Amino acid sequence: MRSKIVTILKFQEDVNKAVAAAKAAFERNSEWRTMSPASRGELILKLADLMKRDKEYLAALESLDNGKTYKNALHDVGFSIDVLKYYAGYCDKIHGSTIPSDGNFMTMTIKEPVGVVGQIIPWNYPLGMVAWKWAPALATGCTVVLKPAEQTPLTALVLAALAKEAGFPKGVVNVLPGYGPTAGGAIVQHPGINKVAFTGSTEVGNKIMEGVGQSNLKRVSLELGGKSPLVIFDDVDVDRAVEIAYGACFSNHGQNCCAGSRTYVQAGIYDEFVKKAAEKAKRTKVGDPFAEDTVQGPQVNQEMLDKVLRLIESGKKEGAHLQTGGCRKGNEGYFVEPTVFSDVKDDMTIAREEIFGPVQSILKFETLEEVIKRANDTTYGLAAGVLTNNITTALAYAKSVRAGSVWVNCYHAFSPQAPFGGFKQSGIGRELGEEGLKEYLELKTVSIKV
Ligand SMILES: NC(=O)c1ccc[n+]([C@@H]2O[C@H](COP(=O)([O-])OP(=O)(O)OC[C@H]3O[C@@H](n4cnc5c(N)ncnc54)[C@H](O)[C@@H]3O)[C@@H](O)[C@H]2O)c1
Numbered sequence: 001m002r003s004k005i006v007t008i009l010k011f012q013e014d015v016n017k018a019v020a021a022a023k024a025a026f027e028r029n030s031e032w033r034t035m036s037p038a039s040r041g042e043l044i045l046k047l048a049d050l051m052k053r054d055k056e057y058l059a060a061l062e063s064l065d066n067g068k069t070y071k072n073a074l075h076d077v078g079f080s081i082d083v084l085k086y087y088a089g090y091c092d093k094i095h096g097s098t099i100p101s102d103g104n105f106m107t108m109t110i111k112e113p114v115g116v117v118g119q120i121i122p123w124n125y126p127l128g129m130v131a132w133k134w135a136p137a138l139a140t141g142c143t144v145v146l147k148p149a150e151q152t153p154l155t156a157l158v159l160a161a162l163a164k165e166a167g168f169p170k171g172v173v174n175v176l177p178g179y180g181p182t183a184g185g186a187i188v189q190h191p192g193i194n195k196v197a198f199t200g201s202t203e204v205g206n207k208i209m210e211g212v213g214q215s216n217l218k219r220v221s222l223e224l225g226g227k228s229p230l231v232i233f234d235d236v237d238v239d240r241a242v243e244i245a246y247g248a249c250f251s252n253h254g255q256n257c258c259a260g261s262r263t264y265v266q267a268g269i270y271d272e273f274v275k276k277a278a279e280k281a282k283r284t285k286v287g288d289p290f291a292e293d294t295v296q297g298p299q300v301n302q303e304m305l306d307k308v309l310r311l312i313e314s315g316k317k318e319g320a321h322l323q324t325g326g327c328r329k330g331n332e333g334y335f336v337e338p339t340v341f342s343d344v345k346d347d348m349t350i351a352r353e354e355i356f357g358p359v360q361s362i363l364k365f366e367t368l369e370e371v372i373k374r375a376n377d378t379t380y381g382l383a384a385g386v387l388t389n390n391i392t393t394a395l396a397y398a399k400s401v402r403a404g405s406v407w408v409n410c411y412h413a414f415s416p417q418a419p420f421g422g423f424k425q426s427g428i429g430r431e432l433g434e435e436g437l438k439e440y441l442e443l444k445t446v447s448i449k450v
């Protein structure tokens with residue numbers, strides 16, 4: 001008990017130090033606050049350039065830490081650089097407006113950085129998440145204290161070193177590895193932090209809201225879990241649909257907040273789709289993340305392996321038809337056989353819970369109206385997809401599905417310019433695009449008597 005208390009106090013002390021550094025860097029006359037917006041942008045671009053210089057090293061470290069394939073990790077580094085570059089361009093374009101108010105006043109708004117930001121990120125995209133969190137925060141002139149996931153702290157620490165090399169003033173960027181309830185909890189409760197940005201499970205998202213309510217009502221943005229539906233109509237090319245659905249569900253070993261993990265297939269092509277989806281999953285090369293031909297590496301750790309296997313067992317028990325996979329692959333490491341279930345019903349656990357593993361659940365539907373209702377029958381609302389050649393069907397679905405991103409005839413169509421975030425219990429606020437910038441700004445109204 002005594003050693004637990006000492007550990008918690010130690011985390012509190014570390015968070016206090018990081019917050020003090022971030023606060024000092026945010027002082028009115030600090031180097032960071034008095035720097036021109038264009039120079040801020042140059043620093044962000046320099047960081048992006050250093051990441052490009054070290055991209056192979058960063059990707060290798062990410063792959064070692066997380067288990068994702070080296071190829072995917074390189075892709076993540078590339079996208080992260082793009083996000084930094086996109087927001088670097090915003091630094092000198094953040095402005096308010098003038099307002100024709102009543103009376104003899106000239107009224108204007110000014111957009112200001114929210115202040116010291118606590119950022120708590122998960123293990124599935126360790127480096128990508130740092131870029132998504134830092135780029136808008138730094139572009140607006142905030143200072144940050146970031147806690148990486150305890151499973152994957154390495155690339156965030158290297159990015160901190162690159163930020164130092166780029167020339168960010170002391171205290172602007174702070175990385176504090178640690179556990180969730182202790183280090184993360186201390187960030188959430190800290191009175192010196194003005195905003196917390198979190199990505200992770202909906203369960204912890206709830207705890208963040210509680211902590212914020214109990215402390216200083218920080219600004220909050222949350223990017224949480226999902227159980228995203230991909231709906232496939234029978235006017236599509238089945239082979240292409242199988243490929244898109246595979247990418248939607250299995251990319252990053254299924255460890256993806258927006259994974260298309262409920263695959264709804266219209267009755268006319270259902271049997272053919274199931275057969276081909278199972279063949280595709282069966283052909284997946286699972287193994288060494290550094291091997292050129294590997295498509296799927298291990299899950300992140302024992303806990304996630306156990307969780308995925310438990311959910312696969314629930315699918316078998318509750319009567320879904322196992323088409324392929326269904327077991328751990330080998331008996332070393334955290335590998336899972338790519339798994340496909342057909343005849344899945346909406347009330348089965350595998351159709352309701354976020355699995356975060358390589359498990360595809362295929363459900364049959366007949367009509368658009370029916371599938372819209374079923375797609376929306378979830379507490380989540382992060383993403384959704386639809387495959388059809390009928391524009392009216394696509395638009396009707398896109399307008400009716402309650403999700404933050406809808407991908408038509410594609411999936412995971414991310415771009416730095418396009419806002420991303422959840423409806424319902426998938427989150428609060430948006431990342432990326434101009435909307436993502438707003439999450440780090442306070443709006444001030446100034447009225448001048450004339
Ligand atoms: N939406 C996503 O991007 C995402 C990412 C990872 C995991 N998940 C889901 O969450 C489940 C659990 O995974 P996980 O344990 O990595 O996610 P998590 O939500 O527990 O952890 C995410 C981050 O929050 C921190 N954290 C945990 N408890 C905290 C607390 N009380 N206060 C403050 N910070 C805290 C963690 O240390 C980590 O940095 C997964 O099975 C998956 O379903 C979702």
Ligand SMILES: CC1=C(/C=C/C(C)=C\C=C\C(C)=C\C=O)C(C)(C)CCC1
Pocket residue numbers: 075076077079080124125127128129132251255256257258412414
């Ligand atoms: C998620 C995909 C990509 C990468 C995203 C990155 C680098 C970070 C964000 C991850 C999120 C939102 C995770 C949620 O769990 C690519 C752009 C590489 C494309 C595939 C999907």
